[in-house]
Amino acid sequence: MTSTPPHQSILDKPFVLDLFAGPGGLDVAGHRMGIPSLGLEWDRSACLTRYAAGLDTLHADVSAIRRDSFESLPPEINVLAGGPPCQTYSVAGRGAGRKALEDVKTLINELAAGASDEDIDKKLKALEARGGDPRTALVLEPLRYAIQATRSPNRGNRPFDVIVLEQVPAVAEVWRHYARALQERGLPDGTRYKVVVAVLATETYGVPQTRSRAVLMARREGLGAPSLPTPTHRAYEPREWKRRNGLPEARLRQPTLDEEPEADRENGDGRAPWRSMRDALGTPVGTHPGRGPFLVRSNYGSSGVPGRRGVRTDQQPATTVTGRISRFVVFEHLTDDIVYEGRRFSMNEAGMLQSFPPDYPWSGTAQSQQVGNAVPPLFGAHLLSAALDLPAPTPETLRKPWVPATEEQRAKLRSHGCGTADDCTARCPRPE
Structure with missing residues (x-):
């Protein structure tokens, strides 16, 4: 000791x-x-x-x-x-x-x-x-x-x-x-x-x-x-999250006042809830304007299955941020029942998903590769x-x-x- x-x-x-x-x-x-x-x-x-x-x-x-x-x-x-x-x-x-x-x-x-x-x-x-x-x-x-x-x-x-x-x-x-x-x-x-x-x-x-x-x-x-x-x-358990919340596409909305987000549910281990993409990107900070509800579809296989594209809502953590982060497709909320393909992650947002501070000065070429x-x-x-x-x-x-x-x-x-x-x-x- x-x-x-x-x-x-x-x-x-x-x-x-x-x-x-x-x-x-x-x-x-x-x-x-x-x-x-x-x-x-x-x-x-x-x-x-x-x-x-x-x-x-x-x-x-x-x-x-x-x-x-x-x-x-x-x-x-x-x-x-x-x-x-x-x-x-x-x-x-x-x-x-x-x-x-x-x-x-x-x-x-x-x-x-x-x-x-x-x-x-x-x-x-x-x-x-x-x-x-x-x-x-x-x-x-x-x-x-x-x-x-x-x-x-x-x-x-x-x-x-x-x-x-x-x-x-x-x-x-x-x-x-x-x-x-x-x-x-x-x-x-x-x-x-x-x-x-x-x-x-x-x-x-x-x-x-x-x-x-x-x-x-x-x-x-x-x-x-x-x-x-x-x-x-706490660790993120995707199967448990989907069991409680259904498919990600059903969650493209703000939680109601009486709804307790999955990440906030207490399980007695004393650890804080895992942090979601909404936690990282939802609130304006620095030059980042904040983002409303969204879904993300990665362009590479998820869970080790080639050809299977991972889809997550902003109420979940991001999938592993790689050099392909600029290709992730982001779907945003338009009305109660309509979504549309929105702007993709900026390098500032991609960096924030990696836990870099807001407004980190990404420079040069291949910036998404640098982030990943x-x-x-x-x-x-x-x-x-x-x-x-x-x-x-x-x-x-x-x-x-x-x-x-x-x-x-x-x-x-x-x-x-x-x-x-x-x-x-x-x-x-x-x-x-």
Whole structure:
């Protein structure tokens, strides 16, 4: 057990290095919690969003930073976070994902045993030459960063104190293998961690969306064992909701004064009701005008059944917000018995369904992909709070409209992140 007083972080001054930082989900959480962060992000448009939001950023290849300029990172960074790309670990298809998983497990063991970067890179190139996906290497980067910290003169060879990783549920087996390496074998210098791994539902933490994430939380030995964040909201049970309420199409209306919404019914567990799309979008806030009753039809299979389109009313949480969120069809109320196809979700609304603050300054291209790929900030805040022994956040933590960076602030951030105030430079990664 740690002797840290309640509501005081286990670290005096937490400072997060966010690998594969995207448009800023985890950094937004840290910002609202008063925790500084530095995000590393490869995608140019995601970096433009981050600069506009005022988030400290390096437009960089995560692997290149580790290899070539790790010593330039702030030495006071003590929390490592990230969600590396996951496409190569899907268990679907003809087994390529499972084969990649076995390759990754072997390389995790070799890294923990002290294999050199050169040996690991040679094996990764050999895997790629045999038809492997080059992105397979990226899931190793958090472990390689953790090891590199112990070999960094700029840091005094000091390991990261806390590690927080998240990705889609298919990556849970990778995180479990990480956990075994960090706990049982430890890093090559002998540093060991206490680790917990689980698959969590984001709606149980107040995110107005059903989305499952595989998470790993680790603390360096001596800082106490980490605990998963305690759910603050009830889980959404679609079958139970439909049993009580019928088909979604029958619910395109405002509840009457004597009607108790399904989400508000008490079941005695002490948790708040899950948050619906109406909770997130119904009320005007910032430049968001609010939305009346609506139905949403997603354009991809639901419940794991290809070709089956999920339909939900605004009184339910959103389905998982993906890069296709801009294609979701929204039907709005016209009269008591007529509906019509209304305007689709704006990027501001899509971000709010991910729990981003209203008026977050989405920038660049492929904005819906940025939204869909991001860590839900409220969920990220729960992960950081649990990892650092801080009070759990509430949805209100992220309801205040975001104030974008000034042009001067944006130029300064881009000068640091890209090399000039208004453009990328030769040090920035190229799309190819």
